[in-house]
Amino acid sequence: MKFFLKTSVFIFGLVLFHISTLLSSEYLYEIFYGPFKVGEAKIIINSSKYTGIVYTVGIGNTIFPYYAQWETWVDERGYPKKTIIYSKEKEKERQKMLIFEAQKTLVRYQKLLPKKRPEKTFSLSFPLYDELSSFIASWRLNYSLGKTYQLPLYVEGEKHFVEIKLSKEGVCEFETQKLNCLELQVLLPQKSELLKRSHKVFVLLSKEKKYPLELRGELPIIGTLVGKIKHLN
Numbered sequence: 001m002k003f004f005l006k007t008s009v010f011i012f013g014l015v016l017f018h019i020s021t022l023l024s025s026e027y028l029y030e031i032f033y034g035p036f037k038v039g040e041a042k043i044i045i046n047s048s049k050y051t052g053i054v055y056t057v058g059i060g061n062t063i064f065p066y067y068a069q070w071e072t073w074v075d076e077r078g079y080p081k082k083t084i085i086y087s088k089e090k091e092k093e094r095q096k097m098l099i100f101e102a103q104k105t106l107v108r109y110q111k112l113l114p115k116k117r118p119e120k121t122f123s124l125s126f127p128l129y130d131e132l133s134s135f136i137a138s139w140r141l142n143y144s145l146g147k148t149y150q151l152p153l154y155v156e157g158e159k160h161f162v163e164i165k166l167s168k169e170g171v172c173e174f175e176t177q178k179l180n181c182l183e184l185q186v187l188l189p190q191k192s193e194l195l196k197r198s199h200k201v202f203v204l205l206s207k208e209k210k211y212p213l214e215l216r217g218e219l220p221i222i223g224t225l226v227g228k229i230k231h232l233n
Contacts, residue, residue: 027211029227031060039066041227045136049073052132065090072132080130080154085193086113096193098154102126107154122157129153131193138164138203139210143182153189160189172204172213175232180207 025046031039031054038060044051052070060066068087072080083098095113105126111117129137134151141149141164148165164186172181186201204214215227 025211028230029212029215030230032226032228033060036060040230043136050132050136070132072130074133078133078137079127080133083130083132098130098193100126100128100130100154102128107157109157120157124154124159125152127152128159131155134162138162138184138186139205139212143184143205155189155191155193158191160191162189163187167202169207174213174229177232179209179213181205181213182207 025044027043029041029043030037031041037058039054039056041052041054044053050070050072053068055061055067056065066087066089068085070086071084073082074080079102080098080100082100084095085098086093086095088094093113095111097110097112099108101108105123107122107124107128108119109122110119129151131153134153138149138151143166146166148163150161150163153160153162164184167183167185169180169182171178173179182205184203184205186203188201200218202216203212204216205212209232211229213229213232217225
């Protein structure tokens, strides 16, 4: 159960568009394990910063209280400039900071909690996304081309790739509305800046509204975790 609740954090912390098209948007998702609501996730987007917040509720909060906040400051193209990742498991707090220096092709890393550590630097080829900025950028890719996208991702001092492709297209119902939807298959690297997680994720994306309506992760042994948007914008 501890693994399951931690994994819920960045199914939402899974990426190329001009960010001015997504000014001051906020999306709230409810996280379910079977019929049980165990958490909520919130994504807040403005022109210079993305925020992802996930926390347990109800039975999830009773069994294993968990809170995480991911903040990413981005440039005009949506690439990360600075990232602060915070999590709290019961009373144990962790926090780290990433600085992306594209001109120097460096990523600077520093652990801030539970104890501040000396800074480390990693020389990597750019462009690079962090997990939150890559997830949000994936909403605006042109899936009608039928191609598979591989987006460059910074994870634990290394460059990895998240792979995204269109699985199928059709009409889905949400809040009594019929919407044109794209089902995307997302293959994630096994590593993460927060936790081990589901390697394969399915995203139900509104074709017109350009944001996820539902996310589904297949977890080893545990089963399927589902996040559903609470209200349509």
